[in-house]
Amino acid sequence: MDFGAFAAIGAGLAAIGAGIGIGNIGRSAMEAIARQPEATSKIQTNMIIAAALIEGVALFAVVVALMK
Amino acid sequence: MKKLLREVIFSIVVLFSCVNAKAAEKEHNNNNEEEFNSVEMIMHHISDAHDFHFFDYTDEAGVKHAVSLPLPIILFTDNGLTCFMSCAFHHNDDGTYVVSKNGENFVKYHEKIYQLNEGASSLEFDEHHHPLNAVKPIDISITKNVFSMLLSVVLLLSLFGAAGRSARKNPGAPKGILAFLEPIVVFIREDIIIPNVGEKKHKKYIPYLVTVFFFIFFNNLLGLIPSGANLTGNIAVTLVLSVFTLLITNFSANKDYWKHIFLPPVPKALYPIMVPIEIIGILTKPFALMIRLFANITAGHIIILSLISLIFVFKSIFIAPVSVGFVLFMYTLELLVALLQAYIFTLLSALFIGQAIQEHH
Numbered sequence: 001m002d003f004g005a006f007a008a009i010g011a012g013l014a015a016i017g018a019g020i021g022i023g024n025i026g027r028s029a030m031e032a033i034a035r036q037p038e039a040t041s042k043i044q045t046n047m048i049i050a051a052a053l054i055e056g057v058a059l060f061a062v063v064v065a066l067m068k
Numbered sequence: 069m070k071k072l073l074r075e076v077i078f079s080i081v082v083l084f085s086c087v088n089a090k091a092a093e094k095e096h097n098n099n100n101e102e103e104f105n106s107v108e109m110i111m112h113h114i115s116d117a118h119d120f121h122f123f124d125y126t127d128e129a130g131v132k133h134a135v136s137l138p139l140p141i142i143l144f145t146d147n148g149l150t151c152f153m154s155c156a157f158h159h160n161d162d163g164t165y166v167v168s169k170n171g172e173n174f175v176k177y178h179e180k181i182y183q184l185n186e187g188a189s190s191l192e193f194d195e196h197h198h199p200l201n202a203v204k205p206i207d208i209s210i211t212k213n214v215f216s217m218l219l220s221v222v223l224l225l226s227l228f229g230a231a232g233r234s235a236r237k238n239p240g241a242p243k244g245i246l247a248f249l250e251p252i253v254v255f256i257r258e259d260i261i262i263p264n265v266g267e268k269k270h271k272k273y274i275p276y277l278v279t280v281f282f283f284i285f286f287n288n289l290l291g292l293i294p295s296g297a298n299l300t301g302n303i304a305v306t307l308v309l310s311v312f313t314l315l316i317t318n319f320s321a322n323k324d325y326w327k328h329i330f331l332p333p334v335p336k337a338l339y340p341i342m343v344p345i346e347i348i349g350i351l352t353k354p355f356a357l358m359i360r361l362f363a364n365i366t367a368g369h370i371i372i373l374s375l376i377s378l379i380f381v382f383k384s385i386f387i388a389p390v391s392v393g394f395v396l397f398m399y400t401l402e403l404l405v406a407l408l409q410a411y412i413f414t415l416l417s418a419l420f421i422g423q424a425i426q427e428h429h
Binding site for chain 1: 259263356359360362363364367408411412415416419
């Protein structure tokens with residue numbers, strides 16, 4: 001049985017999850033910056049940390065899909 | 069300086085001629101071209117190798133030649149140390165070309181060196197892919213990755229050495245290479261280290277965090293050079309980097325940190341669940357650092373190579389402009405990722421160290 005297709009579906013699902021997560025962070029960060037432009041740099045740093053943490057989880061899925 | 073440059077160019081030419089003179093003489097049939105295997109090509113490009121392979125060409129006689137830069141192979145066998153250049157294998161990677169040195173026979177199979185047993189003429193495997201008639205010697209060769217790492221070390225030392233000398237000589241406004249590096253170092257200190265580690269104890273951690281930032285950044289950029297080594301996309305390298313962070317975090321941790329792990333502020337009944345989770349938590353943070361850097365850089369390389377492969381999969385020149393356009397886009401994105409991943413690694417390392425040394429009130 002060929003698991004290559006399942007690996008591709010898994011990688012796609014991981015991309016959807018990470019996309020939704022990072023999209024939410026981006027939206028909230030934009031709203032926060034619009035409300036408080038003076039806190040831009042602090043919000044950006046925290047946004048990148050949160051995005052990196054989500055991306056890390058998505059990349060776990062990619063690595064597992066690669067190893068299939 | 070000019071003389072040095074001429075000598076460098078001369079030695080490169082000599083190295084190339086060594087390869088071309090002994091170029092691989094593979095049977096090449098033009099009528100029946102071998103099927104293009106994109107997965108094999110991509111895996112070959114992102115993994116380590118014993119030479120810098122640039123391109124292949126076929127001459128009028130139909131003989132395939134490979135142009136590459138050989139690197140030294142250093143092996144530790146029962147008879148002691150054995151050294152030779154990787155061009156001795158004549159670009160054979162199937163375990164069929166035997167190199168005899170010091171009375172021992174070596175073959176190369178998928179960029180791994182095997183030592184053949186007495187009387188064996190080529191490598192054979194059993195069904196579990198264990199070699200039947202060969203053993204793996206201890207291999208401490210200067211491979212592509214090792215060479216790239218040494219190159220980045222030389223680059224870092226010369227750049228920062230020059231910057232340091234310039235800072236000592238000229239106490240006024242920074243000049244030359246220092247004017248380029250100082251804003252980056254100040255950015256790392258002011259925006260990454262101080263907010264996360266804390267004003268009071270940050271000085272001790274500046275050397276490690278600045279070094280790790282520039283090491284990752286330089287190697288990410290060196291990895292983007294075509295035919296360069298994929299060093300930060302090698303899990304062993306990222307493992308060592310994250311182990312450094314693990315050790316620094318745990319050795320500088322104060323008693324609040326350990327108390328939080330072994331006596332967390334929860335009801336006693338939850339201890340059997342909470343304590344193991346907290347102990348695993350010590351390891352998962354650096355583990356995530358390792359996977360993040362490895363997967364980001366490797367994924368970037370795979371995407372670029374897959375887009376290039378599309379041309380050969382469709383066997384059409386009209387795909388090429390689309391493919392090259394996308395590759396250019398991905399390449400510029402990868403330049404951003406190279407900086408971003410170095411930033412993230414440094415930021416999260418600083419964050420973990422900060423969590424371990426902060427004092428509770």
